Amino acid sequence: MRIRVCTDIRLPLKRKKILMFSPGNIGYVHFKYERMTLFCFFCGKLGRNDSFCEERMSLGFEVAEMG
Template structure:
């Protein structure tokens, strides 16, 4: 039970660095396990309300990483402004900001992604593990880069903060 809680509660961090966790299968050599995957809850924003469905989450499968879970608990309650999926991401690859999605045979649009509990992150080339202040690729250029490819819009507000904001809004509305 504790093991499941730890694995489902990821990403875990230490000093703002992601801890890579892997539960080895039988006869799997722990020394040969590549620790390159981390699990994140990802919010999919800018989805038309009639498409808040699990099939849309599966349509994005493979674009972000490996699809693990769909959270539909807030759907239909009027509070949901995004789709909520859990993805296993390869930390060697840049995080995705948006993707073009087909909503019907004739309609397509872009959806944007926000990552919950996003840790140390490089705004220069979009990868986890270091900040742009210590990015070797940026330092190799030898000059200050004015425009970064990524920004803080990738960081999702925590679910607790969102719940408190909704609670505060309801309280003000009733008060």
């Protein structure tokens, strides 16, 4: 199923959500996002990439170049 939603991009994007269909019947929905510009895979926020993540820098992770 594909849906379009409005969301606050200052908050991290959700990867999955728990849904309760009936008492005792729980399921998970996994999200996939399309057409995003800059996205930080470390903190999950839009508008920056991994190399400029404030949370990553404050924890002291080093930048590793790939390829």
